[in-house]
Amino acid sequence: MTTKINFPKRQEILFTGFGGQGIVLAGRILGKAAVIGDHKESTLVQAYGPEARGGACSAQVIIAEGTIHYPYVRYPDVLVCMSQGGFDKFIGDMKKDGTLLIDQDLVNPHTVFPKGNDKTYFAIPATRMAEELGRKMMANIIMLGFFTAVTGAVSITAAENAVTESVPKGTEKTNIKAFHKGYDYGMAVLKGRKKKASGKRGA
């Protein structure tokens, strides 16, 4: 996919959201996918405040071709926001040409990105889609699928395997379904942007 980001040797990724959304799990799955599936190096630093349940929380993931000497993410290349608080707190740190992914029902990005400027970030109604699938808690997996599609930071097979290994036993099928829901949405968004850019918006 030509619109996919040309992945550099070292990528800093920051997942943010509320405690309980599965932010840290998403970070762990991503790291596992990179290491076990794609044979790269990866680190995970999880951070949450005293209000672990419902409070701001983040997972810092670094994926690199070579050795990682410092595991903290200061200026993320990819920022994933599943809460307004996370967005407000970290958007200033994102690299200038970094990629922003948001849950469009939970984050209003218009304080930073004026309306009509929606090509600069990727939005998905992950939580709503998870509710439609029957389990709100799968929003993180949907977001991970979306992340895999639009950034290409990990391969899809690596991500799928990591999801299967990391989720509770018995929920693998539904989680893979959720992952694909997000992945397909991401691919559709990329395709839509490509079509729009080439001037072919309708049928």
Add this chain to the structure above:
Amino acid sequence: MTNPKIILFLCNWGPHSAFQILQDEAAEIPLEIKMVRIPCTGRISKALLFKCFEMGAEGVALVGCSPGTCRYGTGTTNASGHVEDTRSILELLGLGKERLRLATFLPDESEALLEFLQTFRDEIGEMGPSPVVPTQAQKPGTDPREALQRLAALHDVFACQDCGKCSSACPLTLVGKPFSPRATANAAIGGQISSPSVQNDIWSCLTCGLCSERCPSAVDFSRFVRDLRDVVVENRVDTHAVHGGFFHSLMRTMTSEDLQIRQWEWLPDDVTIDNKSKILFFGGCAPYFDLFFRRHIGLKTRDILVDSIRLLNFFDIHPSILQDLRCCGHDLLWSGDKPNFLKLAKLNARVIEDAGIEEVVTACPECYRTLLRDYPEHGVDLNFKVTHLYDFLENEIDKGAVGFKQLNRRLTFQDPCRLSRFENRPDLPRKLIGRLNPMDFKEMRDHGANAICCGNSAWIGCDSFSKALQVKRIGQAKDTKSDLLVTGCPKCQIHLRCAMEDPFKGESLKMEMMDLTSVLAKTIQWE
């Protein structure tokens, strides 16, 4: 070919005088030409013209009076319309339009007539034999009484409790036709094969399936009628067929293997086709319908095909199309001509399989149902998947990032019986309609699995009651205050549009119609 089979329909008036001069002079009228004297060229319908080709004629000439000399005023004008339409259908079918000619002569133009006949004979001779193999007249192979019992058992007609729910649901009974599914069921149970309830009524049944929907004993009346037609029919369907049996002729002609059909020649350049694709788009008969009805109701059902391919292209599917696919055979199956249905089914299945197709997409509910259910049910197994375009679209649109432009229309929807009732999926088109952005969408009083038929099926048994039924249905559509009647089947468009031509009801029945496929194609966009 030394002895081409040529039919000459010769008008009784002007040209016949010229022909008689030739006979008197013992002129060399080509012996291959079989002359049929007719009262007026205007009365030779498209069905009659085409019938000759179905029966194996290699050339047909319709010879009438010169413009302005017609005994009845409009005969020659009508004839030229009929000939032009039939010629374009012959062209699509791969028979070649040159096999049918219209010529006009004054009574004293005998030499010109002779020259025309000789040249026509020579040209037809050069074109070679017709690829059409006339189909065998059907013979009732089984004892009809025994077959009636067998079918009644097969479709569980014996379970009929004589409760009358079917009659109270039947749209034909409700518009006042002396017709009752229950009466036919009773006659069948009693083995009365010659009863009018069997002999006549099975040709009136719309096979819409509403009675089976209501039947407390789940008698599958539509399929019972379908199979019974195959047993009862002796002189084929033609006596009950509408439009002179043109469409049945057309379908039977398509059973000839050597036809080089060219049904996609008209496709516009802006759609992308890739004949290496493993996904096939199955078009159906829409191009033929449009040509046949173009003078009557200005039909454009082939737009549905173009819009379907546009929608596939929108999602980066560039389907293959196959020129020599036949009609799916739905209307032959449902009008009692199983042997020819089977021929079409086998031909289609073979052509599709030879092309290495893995998935067939179609936008026509009849093609969908026939390929998916009736082919395997009649022993024609398919090694490819059959998908309705709506399923494909719903799946793709559900992935996200696709939206629909604002549509400043108020919509209502005419359910196609083969999808909404037979396949029991009235929710599928509604899911797609729900994604649109119209000003309003309102259901008609009878909708979904309870929807009323468009008035006809399988091109048989259309009468004034069908018309009354259609008027009633359009009235329901009007009652929703909608201004766009969305349809899901090309036949619904044809039948309802025909009803709207009613000269007495006039404007009160007019309502714009558009196929759901076209509505989607016109408004879909990437977000």
